Amino acid sequence: MGGAEQAFVESAFASNWLSTVGENITAFEEEFEGLLGRPAVAVSSGTAAIHLGLRLLGVGPGDEVLCSDLTFVAMCNPVRYLGAEPVFLDSDRATWHLDPNVLEDALRKRAGKNKLPRALAVAHLYGGCADLDPILALCHNYGVPVLEDAAEALGARYRNKPVGTFGDFGVYSLNGNKIITATGGGVLISSNPAWIEKARFWSQQARDPDASYQHSELGYNYGFSNVLAGIARGQLQVLDRRVSERRGIAIKYQKAFSDLGGISLMPQPEWGFHTNWLSCFFINEREFGASRDSLIRRLEEANIESRPVWKPMHMQPLYSGCERFGGTVAEELHRHGICLASSSSLEEVDQLRVVNIVRGAVGGGPQSRLGGGV
Numbered sequence: 001m002g003g004a005e006q007a008f009v010e011s012a013f014a015s016n017w018l019s020t021v022g023e024n025i026t027a028f029e030e031e032f033e034g035l036l037g038r039p040a041v042a043v044s045s046g047t048a049a050i051h052l053g054l055r056l057l058g059v060g061p062g063d064e065v066l067c068s069d070l071t072f073v074a075m076c077n078p079v080r081y082l083g084a085e086p087v088f089l090d091s092d093r094a095t096w097h098l099d100p101n102v103l104e105d106a107l108r109k110r111a112g113k114n115k116l117p118r119a120l121a122v123a124h125l126y127g128g129c130a131d132l133d134p135i136l137a138l139c140h141n142y143g144v145p146v147l148e149d150a151a152e153a154l155g156a157r158y159r160n161k162p163v164g165t166f167g168d169f170g171v172y173s174l175n176g177n178k179i180i181t182a183t184g185g186g187v188l189i190s191s192n193p194a195w196i197e198k199a200r201f202w203s204q205q206a207r208d209p210d211a212s213y214q215h216s217e218l219g220y221n222y223g224f225s226n227v228l229a230g231i232a233r234g235q236l237q238v239l240d241r242r243v244s245e246r247r248g249i250a251i252k253y254q255k256a257f258s259d260l261g262g263i264s265l266m267p268q269p270e271w272g273f274h275t276n277w278l279s280c281f282f283i284n285e286r287e288f289g290a291s292r293d294s295l296i297r298r299l300e301e302a303n304i305e306s307r308p309v310w311k312p313m314h315m316q317p318l319y320s321g322c323e324r325f326g327g328t329v330a331e332e333l334h335r336h337g338i339c340l341a342s343s344s345s346l347e348e349v350d351q352l353r354v355v356n357i358v359r360g361a362v363g364g365g366p367q368s369r370l371g372g373g374v
């Protein structure tokens, strides 16, 4: 926590507005809008925000939605909630993100069959950003709307503009593992204020105005809490600090491994401002001298958690049989990518332990200090 959260939470208690209405919710949405420049609705999770956004784009039974293959499952599940099917698009090795050439191929082939997808859901991974210019141009040409899943990338920018503000919808998460958190929660933003009002209406059970418990549309219990909105307001104040902390951790790892071969930080393309929500590295087993899995085991033996990069959606039993475009890049990233300890609160001595185990795994020897004066 940053410090101001508790006072905002206490103000919710003092006002006795603890549930889905209250000053913190309104203020948080205004502050979020101030940060990103687009109308925002706060909801119970990032997943809920994706569900609402895709429904507003008209996704329904029988539709297809193009999705980044390399992502977290919560991005694709709402496609199924709506009775539609995801179609997975492979990553570009140079960015780890959705490959615009694969998108082009998918759109051309679907247009040829006169069966264009209802939408594209594109993930911004690990605090980075997808190459939006070509992606948006292609989708514009084919008339396919875009939902940006920026759940992992609050604070990241593409060509100096925040990710999530380019497509028809942008989604953020306030889950416990994200760069800022309200313990749980999500935000949906759009350039279209009417869509945000509709999302708000659906998120609160879609009760018809001026009628007593009459419902004409299908709603959800996706509202945010005034208590959690207090936490979220305090967290917004420290977003910039969290971003620089996370970036600092990634850069220290990168420097500490700079003399080792076969271990490289997730690409940081020059068009993006990367928050490094997680410090992810690609392990080239032959050059590094140890496998990604043996590295995870070495860390585990020292009671240090690390994780593989996301398992692509086409490898999930849940989505076996779904169509996909592209090759095996996402699969290779999953098999050889590792997320190292990245918490904003990671102490320098603890980071040094991680560094020494990684170096020890290849006989690179321990290193007494972290590289550079970052």
Ligand SMILES: *Cc1c(COP(=O)(O)O)cnc(C)c1O
Pocket: 044, 045, 046, 047, 048, 071, 072, 074, 075, 123, 149, 151, 152, 172, 173, 174, 175, 185, 186
């Ligand atoms: C965390 C995450 C979500 C889901 O957000 P929740 O707030 O946990 O529901 C969706 N997409 C991606 C890419 C995520 O990392």
